[in-house]
Amino acid sequence: MKRVTFNWDKGILVFLVLTTIVGSFVTPYFANASNFSFVIQDIGEFMLMAIPMTFLIISGEIDLSIGSSLCLSSAALGYSFRHGIPFWLCIIIALLVGLACGLINGILVTKFGLQSLAVTIGTLALYRGLCFVLLGNQPVNQMPLSYTNLGSNSIPHTFLPYVTILIVIFGAIGWTTLHYTRLGRWTFAVGINVEAAKFSGIPVARLKLALFAMTGLMAGVAGIVYTFRFASASPDGATGYELSVIASVLFGGVSIAGGVGTMWGVLAAVLELGVIRSVLQLTNVSANTLLVVSGGLLLLSVAIPRAIELSRNRRKLVSSDSKS
Secondary structure: OHHHHHHHHHHHHHHHHHHHHHHHHHOOOOOOHHHHHHHHHHHHHHHHHHHHHHHHHHOOOOOOOHHHHHHHHHHHHHHHHHOOOOHHHHHHHHHHHHHHHHHHHHHHHHOOOOOHHHHHHHHHHHHHHHHHHHHOOOOEOOOOHHHHHHHHOEOOOOOOEOHHHHHHHHHHHHHHHHHHOHHHHHHHHHHHOHHHHHHOOOOHHHHHHHHHHHHHHHHHHHHHHHHHHHOOEOOOOOOOHHHHHHHHHHHOOOOOOOOOOOHHHHHHHHHHHHHHHHHHHHOOOOHHHHHHHHHHHHHHHHHHHHHHHHHHHHHHHHHHHHHO
């Protein structure tokens, strides 16, 4: 299974290079600095949320409410600012709301023994409903330019948007933590066999609670980035983001069954998603088609690794039969 994931990860990088080359030939507006800047901006929130989602799915859990958590964090920021709270404090409130969303999911899963799939389907609707409770149907559009400029401008003397700094920092932290620390080893162990992990002394419940909290907190960070980028807090923002995040994580080689995956594969898959979205948008493809692409990637990411695994097992069985 590790070999399947490794080969799949290499395939993602090859696919990314091929897609970039094809995009350069399909439209002359693709291969330039301004468009690459747009691609990074476009995937900023996805990348930030995919990092903790990688940990969560490897551990055998999932969070379908992450897009709603982002929106609720953004709505909390807008609601707080609308009521005269200093903007720096609004940012802290947004982070705390995201953290609270993750903790609620984690407590329901770890303390009450509920399935994360069912829990986060429920909280997906709950958090989205709370966005409308806070803001009604009126988005908050008047944001301080000193903050919203960070969402639209580039780092001085580069074409890279400011969100690149967050992507590099959190990507490096996620990569190092997953592959080179005890927390990462625990995450893989829990995803492979939760009962064996318990017997080996791993605090499974606390680990999963921490992973859900981390996922919610990063959704809060993504909510702030989202608000800065659009200079607005809207109750219906980030619709369908959870699909794109989960599709990217699975397409990056993380097994939906848990216990398998790499951070660099996920980061490459999110970048691949951004490149595909950019090519489709530059060729005037509708937004509904982008959802079809996300759904297709989700199906491929589940079906292809499974087919490779079944094929390898079948070859092993035939080889053992021939030897006997």
